Amino acid sequence: MKKIYSVLVENRSGVLSKVSGLFARRCFNIESLAVGATDDPDVSVMTIVSGGDERTIEQIEKQLNKKLDVIKVKTFDEDMSVSRELMLVKVKYNKSNRREIMEIVDAMKAEIVDMSQTMMMIQICDRPERTAMLIKLLASVSIVETARTGTLALSKCSCE
Numbered sequence: 658m659k660k661i662y663s664v665l666v667e668n669r670s671g672v673l674s675k676v677s678g679l680f681a682r683r684c685f686n687i688e689s690l691a692v693g694a695t696d697d698p699d700v701s702v703m704t705i706v707s708g709g710d711e712r713t714i715e716q717i718e719k720q721l722n723k724k725l726d727v728i729k730v731k732t733f734d735e736d737m738s739v740s741r742e743l744m745l746v747k748v749k750y751n752k753s754n755r756r757e758i759m760e761i762v763d764a765m766k767a768e769i770v771d772m773s774q775t776m777m778m779i780q781i782c783d784r785p786e787r788t789a790m791l792i793k794l795l796a797s798v799s800i801v802e803t804a805r806t807g808t809l810a811l812s813k814c815s816c817e
Contacts (some may be wrong), residue, residue, distance in 0.1 A: 661733055661734070661738055662721065663702060663733070664676065664702065664727055664730050665685040665695070666702075666727050666728060667685075668699050680705075680730060685709065686709075690705050690807045691806055704807060704808060704810055706807070714732075719731055733810070733812045737812060738810045738812050739813055740784060740809065741810075742782070742784070742785045742807070743781070743805070744805040745770070745804045746779045747776055747800070748798045749801055750777055750798065758777065763780055767779050768780050768781075788805065
């Protein structure tokens with residue numbers, strides 16, 4: 658089972674190290690980690706995707722809440738949140754596969770953001786499973802390099 662943890666922390670040096678150290682010491686796996694400032698410059702948000710059985714997930718939340726630099730921990734399931742990941746993919750192309758790559762880019766609602774005579778860079782901002790699908794679809798092409806952000810997520814808006 659996967660969980661997404663949205664952790665508000667004090668925006669100062671060493672906090673990321675302390676939180677990642679917590680995961681390492683307890684042998685919890687971090688599948689994705691993204692950190693950025695919030696609208697308050699003194700507060701950052703860490704979006705952590707991790708998995709495990711029910712007990713592990715409960716332990717992760719309890720341990721995060723014990724940290725002094727942690728202000729608030731929100732936990733939500735993937736289906737109760739909107740998540741996005743940004744990925745850049747650099748591919749080598751030629752005349753015979755150029756059209757195929759462009760069709761994949763179009764079908765995945767990605768975009769070509771840079772291009773040379775033999776290479777193109779593709780950008781996609783979508784759900785993590787869709788970024789993974791783009792890589793699979795481009796597997797037949799020569800992928801030169803990829804860069805991905807961690808997952809960013811917010812809980813879905815509820816009817817109020």
